[in-house]
Structure formats: C-alpha cells, structure tokens
Amino acid sequence: xxxxxxxxxxxxxxxxxxxxxxxxxxxxxxxxxxxxxxxxxxxxxxxxxxxxxxxxxxxxxxxxxxxxxxxxxxxxxxxxxxxxxxxxxxxxxxxxxxxxxxxxxxxxxxxxxxxxxxxxxxxxxxxxxxxxxxxxxxxxxxxxxxxxxxxxxxxxxxxxxxxxxxxxxxxxxxxxxxxxxxxxxxxxxxxxxxxxxxxxxxxxxxxxxxxxxxxxxxxxxxxxxxxxxxxxxxxxxxxxxxxxxxxxxxxxxxxxxxxxxxxxxxxxxx
Ligand SMILES: [Zn+2]
Numbered sequence: 001x002x003x004x005x006x007x008x009x010x011x012x013x014x015x016x017x018x019x020x021x022x023x024x025x026x027x028x029x030x031x032x033x034x035x036x037x038x039x040x041x042x043x044x045x046x047x048x049x050x051x052x053x054x055x056x057x058x059x060x061x062x063x064x065x066x067x068x069x070x071x072x073x074x075x076x077x078x079x080x081x082x083x084x085x086x087x088x089x090x091x092x093x094x095x096x097x098x099x100x101x102x103x104x105x106x107x108x109x110x111x112x113x114x115x116x117x118x119x120x121x122x123x124x125x126x127x128x129x130x131x132x133x134x135x136x137x138x139x140x141x142x143x144x145x146x147x148x149x150x151x152x153x154x155x156x157x158x159x160x161x162x163x164x165x166x167x168x169x170x171x172x173x174x175x176x177x178x179x180x181x182x183x184x185x186x187x188x189x190x191x192x193x194x195x196x197x198x199x200x201x202x203x204x205x206x207x208x209x210x211x212x213x214x215x216x217x218x219x220x221x222x223x224x225x226x227x228x229x230x231x232x233x234x235x236x237x238x239x240x241x242x243x244x245x246x247x248x249x250x251x252x253x254x255x256x257x258x259x260x261x262x263x264x265x266x267x268x269x270x
Pocket of ligand 1: 236
C-alpha cells in the first residue's frame with residue numbers, strides 16, 4: 001500500500017487528488033494546504049458553496065474520505081515553507097512513496113523539490129498555463145534532474161529573481177510574456193487528469209524522469225496545433241546549484257529506488 005504526500009489543494013490539486021484516491025493502492029495521504037475556500041474559487045474548484053469560508057484542507061479531507069473511506073489522512077494546515085512547521089512536515093513526509101506538487105508559486109515548488117530530494121521520493125508536478133492554453137506535466141525522480149534543472153532548461157527564473165519577472169512557461173525558448181488569465185475548469189481538469197496519470201505511473205513503479213507539454217489550444221506564435229504532445233527532454237544540469245554534488249549519492253539513490261520499485265511492484269497487489 002502506498003503513502004502519497006501532496007502540497008496544494010487549489011483547483012488543480014483538488015482535482016488531481018480526487019482522481020488519485022479512487023486507486024485503492026493509495027492507503028495513506030499527507031496533505032499540506034493553508035488556505036480557505038473563497039467565493040471566487042467556486043467556478044474552478046470541486047468543492048462547493050457549502051465549503052466557502054472553511055479550510056480547503058478540512059473540506060478536502062471530508063470529500064476524499066467520502067470517496068475512499070479506508071484512507072488514513074494526515075492533514076497539515078500550513079504554508080509549505082513555514083519555518084516552525086518544517087519538523088512536522090519532514091516527519092510526515094518521511095518514508096512516503098510518492099509526491100504530488102500542486103502549487104503555483106515558484107518558491108514552494110523549489111522547497112517541495114528539496115524535500116522530495118532529501119527524502120528520496122519520486123514526485124509529479126502539473127502546471128496549467130495562463131488562460132488554460134495548455135499545461136506541463138513533470139515527473140521527477142531521485143537522482144534525476146530536479147525542478148531547478150527543469151527551470152534552467154525552460155529558461156525560468158529562480159525563486160529569488162521571480163518577483164518582478166514573468167516566466168514564459170508556454171514557450172521555453174521564446175519571448176512571449178505570459179499574462180495571468182484564469183484557466184477554464186475544463187483546462188484545469190484536463191491537465192489534472194494527465195497529472196494524475198503521471199502519478200499513477202509512479203504507483204505502477206514506472207519511475208522515470210519525464211516532462212511534456214500539452215497544448216490545449218492553437219495559439220498563434222506559441223502552439224501551431226492543439227493536443228499535440230511536446231516532449232521536453234530535460235537533462236540534469238551538472239552545474240545546478242540545487243542538485244549538483246548529489247552525484248556521489250546516486251548509487252545510494254539507485255539502491256533506494258530499486259528497493260522502492262520492489263516494494264511498489266511486490267506489495268501492491270489488489
Ligand atoms: Zn538540479
């Protein structure tokens with residue numbers, strides 16, 4: 001049975017975890033989310049108006065238990081980077097089998113990546129592009145390229161530089177500046193479903209670093225065609241400030257990975 005840890009229960013994160021808990025191999029969840037549900041969230045969120053004003057975390061726990069009553073859920077009401085919650089977060093994450101990142105701020109993604117590397121946990125990330133014109137799905141594995149390697153490849157700014165700059169997620173080498181246009185519920189659901197599938201691959205012990213971009217619309221100057229998957233071959237950046245120097249431990253990571261593969265493939269028969 002598998003322990004999944006997830007940060008973020010916004011519209012995308014809630015949809016991803018809703019799909020994942022239907023898989024009975026997931027027996028334990030750790031969820032991290034600090035926000036309450038606001039009225040303007042309703043048009044894109046699975047949670048309904050009866051949850052407005054309440055914590056997304058507690059409402060999500062009830063929703064998820066309604067769908068899989070055997071789930072053990074650890075809920076952590078916190079911002080991922082909150083210093084005083086780090087011990088609790090690390091403790092809860094320790095020994096988890098797979099991770100899901102569903103936050104959209106860069107600092108939290110970097111922080112999540114370092115937690116996942118520290119605990120040798122493979123994890124997935126879904127990113128809906130502005131306006132819902134498409135989305136990225138990434139799978140990160142221990143010893144493989146990290147989120148910072150992906151950002152370097154995609155020419156995104158690091159968390160410290162990102163305050164005043166808007167990375168162009170949609171066009172890795174292009175200059176088209178992203179505008180913050182809300183995505184539709186349908187776009188969010190589509191990318192969430194792909195994100196869930198990538199996570200199920202990890203459950204199926206297909207533990208492989210992989211990234212792709214799926215355009216959901218034809219957009220002049222960005223996407224020539226809708227629904228044509230673009231595979232992004234991100235390699236480990238040898239001068240990466242975040243994961244360089246971990247080469248020495250790759251052998252250990254390989255051992256851990258083998259062990260995890262064995263556990264996942266041998267211990268998850270339904
Ligand atoms: Zn890296």
